[in-house]
Amino acid sequence: MKAQNHRLPQASPRGLSGSAIDRSRPIRFTLNGRVFHGFAGDTVLSALLASGVDTLGTLDGHPMGLRAAAAPSIAAARVPGSALPMERTFAQDEAEYVTWGNKPLPGMFSRLFHAGRSLGLNLTRDGSALDQPWRSQAGIVSQASDLLVIGGGVAGMSAALAGARTGLTVTLVEASLRLGGSSGLFGTQDGESTPEDHVAQLTAEIAASDAITILTATEVFALTQGLARAHRVQTEDSEARAEVVDLPARQIVIATGSLERLPLFAGNRLPGVCGALEAYELASRFGIWPGASWLLATASNPAYRLPILMHETRIKLDRILEGRDHANSRFIEFCKAYGIRQFPGTLPHSATPSRRGEIEVHPSHGEPVTVDRLIVCGGWQPDLTLWHMAGGLSRWSRERQRLEPTGSFPSIALAGSAAGFLTRRGCQASGIDAVERLLGRNGSGVDDPVIDAVHETPDGWIVSPETDPRGTPGYLDSNRTLLRRPAPVNPGWAARIFERGPTRPQILSQNPQPVNIGSICAGVVLGLIPEEAAGIAAQERVALVPLAGEEPSPSGTSTSVVNPVPAYLQGRFGPDERMVAITHESGRTLGPGCLIFAGEDDLDPLHAVGVILRTIQGETAALVSAHTPARVIVRDSGQNVPAETVPLSPKS
């Protein structure tokens, strides 16, 4: 088989050989006619990355990196109507996939003209290339459960077990292909078991429980009280199929974890730029680490776990750029002990692609550095997306520089790092506490033993002060909305005088695309959104999919009823106004609203003496004032029509 150049060796230390793949079972599949190789256990995305495809295509001429949060949907050629997310779909041997909605050059052309690293999407031309088509589908209603837990990390698994112990039927939904969440990156604190041992223990307990139904590869994308809608991928008979399911539940726990913030600098979404958590997941689950050299730029302590884990591999870490001036962490001390070069208070100002396909990183101090891969970490934001969808509120915490949830629902609770907890012990306790609170009990409380800031410096942000003068765009987040950091507005004298500046809205309220929580937070840090507006914007701009049965219909809609004299005309011609018939010889039909005047001399609408109501069975009815003369003028389409008022026939 062809080499998968971006795999770490099978014998890699510290669990980096790929726990999810079976290297003894190679597979081969095609995407848009191109042949790719992988191993059983790979997702389509991981197999592509292992084969060196790290580029979505271009947006306005700039290359865009392929990442799990912004990968195009695909379909299996044999099931063309079923859209699949490549990051949640197991790659199948001999399968043929196509990117959803994309129109790649056919056959031979595709193979000839697609650059080796790129999927060849033109994101400028095709704005829907990253759409998730299942979001507009109705759901198949599944069996109701007492408790729905969204998120299969430590908090979600703990919540599911707590629910099952109290006798509830539980559905545990996890977007990725396996339970466990992201705790592996965050290491241990004193007295804790390793994340791997902890997750294994919780997974075993859940597997032993008859009360818990596990749905992996299932991503909830809409939520209201009592109901969630999810997209589920299942593999049967070597064929991946997807369906949209509605999951009714009396109580719901949201334990969707944290989102890794994208550091804000020009070139932050180039191919080869990757978040710390995604890099860890790719290495630990699939044994993937593209390139032979890398650089870490971080403002968060857990990212230092990567250099520690990677230290014994042959991948060369050039240096660590630390965005905070005086950061302390046990992980930082480990890195120092390993002799890794660290540059505190140094930001990546920008990153640009080099001619040889590497990344040239321009730090705020010193000479540019060229590496194969740039791993970045801008800290963590509780994932409140579903919380906001359900109507939950949030507000910006100036102290922690993040959005935090506020308020509560009787039937929905947050748990784990989605609720803002930082430690594994806190996440576990919050999962149990959330279930107790939903059941109306006094929660057992949550002990979240965060290490003192003197020893573990809190997260910071990485925000380079300016956009790149060479035009490399910077983005607000790593997701599929592709919102760019706006360029500074500096109109010249001509623009100031002639107002030739941009007429596009400069604020979010009229931007016709969803704004995810990561972009909102970036907007706050960049000063685009005031802190007090962040929670409002996050809730109003979430990409909501409305679910049925949320609210009653509006009252009072009665326009299908035609009243003889509609309310909006009543009293217009005085208290003694009356209905009459209008006769005329013009041959035309006088429509509703034509004004009636006493004569041709005064056609001021304020002096009209009546108005045509309607014509029924050849008789034209009008509403006129009490003193309207018999001979009148009706204005119709700018013409005066002589007419007479006569009593209405009895049928009217």
Add this chain to the structure above:
Amino acid sequence: MNSRVADFAVFGSTPLAQLLAGLLASRHGKSVVLVGEPSARYRLPRAADISLGPITRPETWALLKSTTPDTTRLIGRIGGRHAQNHVDPIFFAESEAAREALGHVCNMARSFGVIVEPLPTRLMGADRLAVRVGDAVALNRPVLENALVPWHEQCGVERLPSTVYWAQDGAAARLTHGDTEIIAQQTILADDAAIEAALPVTSRSSVLVEHLHSTILTRSGQHLLGPAMLHLDSGTWLMGHEEGGMAAFGPGGIGHFARNLVTLLREPDPLQQAGQVSFSTFASADGAPIIGRMGRNGATILTGFGGWGTFAVPALARWFAGEASAAEADWFAAHAPERIRPVAEFSPLTDELPA
């Protein structure tokens, strides 16, 4: 604590509220405190700010015709030419009752010199009656709102956040901001959010009816025939955006409104929503605007104007300053909470009154 007196406390964050506060200060020499949510401009808009509506009363058309040119000049001075743009909105109707109402609106518009052009049925479908109404003005809120803050500074309007502590004292308001107390002689609740926050349910007149409305922002807008469309049957406004997509405003909670919108746009699938919010609006039982004091000594409320109220703001300012013309004063008197004569306007949210 420092204490001083202001003529008006205007509560509200909409363009109408902000323009009213500025005009009272700049043209009428009043001292004004504007109490509003600073972050309101980061919210989704709640209404189509457009100088036309489904108006059936000639007095209202006359008022709007007299004030719109002045308002557009004012907006141009404040925010430049990009703060507004000319649009030809499309009004369309399906039910017999809404078609009749559309006929009345069209004839009224024509009688005030507005060009009204029927649209061919092939564009909207045989089951819909549609007209294009000429030469309306739509606000470009982001541009205007950016310019309102410096304008207020220039006019001497003091802006306070909506979180400021205040107490109603008859028609007056006592505001406490830091170590300053401001006694405002007259309180104006100039938008629905202010009314909802400040006016207890028990103080609301029987003519004030609360409805749930929603705004939905969507990328889908390819079916819009014009930059602004009004569906009379449901009271739904569709406003297209320069960058594609549209904002829709209408009655109902988000789910109900989203489903109605799919039907209205004849989309095969649910819309991809880019933003949404539901909120309370107030209207009169007769569908006409309400302006006046709640009770003999209560706060003055402004509601039920729809988007066109912004364009009547010079007359509103004159009325508050005691400088309204006879026609304006008559119009305002007729639209007091306790009606002195019928002034009902077409509204899909209003139950038809018996003939």
